Structures are given as structure tokens and as C-alpha cells.
Amino acid sequence: MLILPGLIDPHTHLRVPGGEHKEDFATGTKAAVAGGITQILGMPNTNPPLATAEVLQATLATAAQDAYCDVGLFAGASPPVIEQLPSLAPYAVALKIYLNDTFGDLRVDDVPTLAACFATWPRDKIIAMHAEKQSVAVGIGLAAAYGRAVHFCHISRREEIELIAVAKARGLPVTCEVAPHHLFMTTADYERLGPLADMRPVLGTPSDVAALWEHLGETVDCIATDHAPHTLAEKRSATPPPGIAGLQTSLPLMLTAVKNGRLSLPRLLELMHDNPRRIFNLPAQPDTHIEVDDETPYTITNEAMHSKCGWTPFAGWEVVGRVHKVVLRNQTIYENGQFLDKAGQPFS
Numbered sequence: 001m002l003i004l005p006g007l008i009d010p011h012t013h014l015r016v017p018g019g020e021h022k023e024d025f026a027t028g029t030k031a032a033v034a035g036g037i038t039q040i041l042g043m044p045n046t047n048p049p050l051a052t053a054e055v056l057q058a059t060l061a062t063a064a065q066d067a068y069c070d071v072g073l074f075a076g077a078s079p080p081v082i083e084q085l086p087s088l089a090p091y092a093v094a095l096k097i098y099l100n101d102t103f104g105d106l107r108v109d110d111v112p113t114l115a116a117c118f119a120t121w122p123r124d125k126i127i128a129m130h131a132e133k134q135s136v137a138v139g140i141g142l143a144a145a146y147g148r149a150v151h152f153c154h155i156s157r158r159e160e161i162e163l164i165a166v167a168k169a170r171g172l173p174v175t176c177e178v179a180p181h182h183l184f185m186t187t188a189d190y191e192r193l194g195p196l197a198d199m200r201p202v203l204g205t206p207s208d209v210a211a212l213w214e215h216l217g218e219t220v221d222c223i224a225t226d227h228a229p230h231t232l233a234e235k236r237s238a239t240p241p242p243g244i245a246g247l248q249t250s251l252p253l254m255l256t257a258v259k260n261g262r263l264s265l266p267r268l269l270e271l272m273h274d275n276p277r278r279i280f281n282l283p284a285q286p287d288t289h290i291e292v293d294d295e296t297p298y299t300i301t302n303e304a305m306h307s308k309c310g311w312t313p314f315a316g317w318e319v320v321g322r323v324h325k326v327v328l329r330n331q332t333i334y335e336n337g338q339f340l341d342k343a344g345q346p347f348s
């Protein structure tokens, strides 16, 4: 049995408020804990979005009641209320700016709004971006112009990771995360899964996937799940929303890669614990660890998923990395498939 620190997911969609039929704090954080994750950062593209102090405060209060692991939130940059941005900072760990189309209404595509974000968001809290293709160059330019750190979410393409490597070599303050689905699936999986494999960013070509693995040892800073649950009915509708669940499958997929010699265990811990904690300046979790079986193979099933959406695109995959026990601040909160205590604390 492997003993590891509680892992961190810096990119989770928990759907509170407004999307509780897809996920809520209880089901989302159960999925996290069953996947060895004890600290998560929730995304702001909710309904209404986490773009005012009132909505952020109310959402933190819900998390305090319902969460099985610790939860911090992103504030969302929303052009109509951008002048309120500094007032959100006390309730958020970081700011999220969406430069490309995705699920929800948060979208920034004008320079005055970007300038307002970089000029007024407090410097002790990082700015994260959904930026694809040439938008990555926009983010790097803003990091350089304002001399402040930018974190790129779910980088998925060769051209993007190579540009970030160039920016890092220049000493620019940029970091990035990669999602397991972009490491383990390609465009070919659309044929098998149809809309169930649709997400933003979309799945990459084999060359994109190869580039992410080539850069996993250095340029990539974090593994982030981009856990984005939608119901099967929604995914099979005429207008399927993009996104897939990922909290419970991230560690098993990555530990299977360790077993297959594709990355080292110390590197996995940098990507899933040390770097997210440092980049987002997250609170330490003392007396916290997980116990994981990294030897016995098992098959991922939809039935075993704790996410309210009840399905995973990885159903049928054989992996190692079943989590047996999770201890948070000296309290056993999960053991042999049973949830014992709701010990989650919100933080900002």
C-alpha cells in the first residue's frame, strides 16, 4: 500500500449554484475523496456565475455544510460587473478569465476588460486563464506586460505547450496544467464515444498528445481534472454540453502511467500536490494522507462513480490506484468504500 499526501485538484466544476442536478458539493467532493483528492478549487461558470461577492459568499457557505474535502473557489471575470472585481478577492483563491468559448456565460474578449483584470485583481492571488491556440499568446503577453503570474488551464495542443515552454525559457511568470483526458485520449475516441468525448478544449491529435507527454517532465506544472459533469441525458441531447467527470479517475490513470514507466512517482507528486499548492498558495493540510493500492488492477465502472452524473468516459479501462483510506487532519474520512466524516473546510 502506497502512502501519499492528500492530492490537490486546481480545476473542478461543482455546479453550485444552479446546476445541482449535475453535481453538488457532497457528490463532487465524495468523487474527489474516493480519488485520493483532499483539496479542490471550484470553477466560477455556475448559474449565476461566481462573479459577485454575494454569490461567492453564499457558495462558500454551502461548501461549509456539504463538502467532504477542502474547497476553495475561483472568482470569475465577468465584463458587466468587472468594476466589482477587487471586492471578490476576499472570497476567492484566484481569478479565472475565459478567453475562449465554453460552457456558461463568462467570456472576456476585449482588451479593456483584460486590462481591468490585470490592473485591479490583487497581486497576491494568481490569475488563471482558459486560453486556447493564439489566446495562449495573449495570456503570455499580459503576463509580460503587467509583470505578474498567469496560470494556463487544461493545455491540450502541441502549439500551446511549445509556446509556454518558450515563455518559461525566457523567464516569464507562466505556469500550466494538463488534464488526464488530454493525456490518455485522442480525436480517435470521438468515434467510440461520440458526444461523451466532447469537452473544451477538445481532444487532441496523436501529435498533440505526444507533445503533452514530452513536456510532462518539465513544462507542465500540474495535473488538473477539469471535472465537468453533465448528465447522460444532456450529453445525448440535440445540444450536448461539453465536459466530462474526472475527479475519481485522475489518480488511477496517472498511477497506471507510473506503473507503465511513463513518469516517476516523485514527478506525479509534484504535478498533483507540490506544484498546485505552491502556484495557488493553498493552505497546508496537516496530518493528511491517503492510502492507495498501486499494484492490484481493477476496472473502472460507471456504477463505482460518486459524481452525480453517474458516468465516465473511462468505463471499462483497467487501471491500478484504488484508494483505500483517506485521512484529513487526523480524521479518517474514507475507508474501504465508506465515507465516514464530512470534514471539508472552505478556504479563500
Ligand code: NCD
Pocket: 013, 045, 102, 103, 130, 198, 199, 200, 201, 226, 228, 229, 241, 242, 243, 244
Ligand atoms: C466545462 C464545463 O462544463 O463547465 N466544460 C468542459 O468541457 N471543460 C467548462 C470549461 O472548463 O471550460
Ligand code: ZN
Pocket: 011, 013, 043, 226, 227, 228
Ligand atoms: Zn473547466
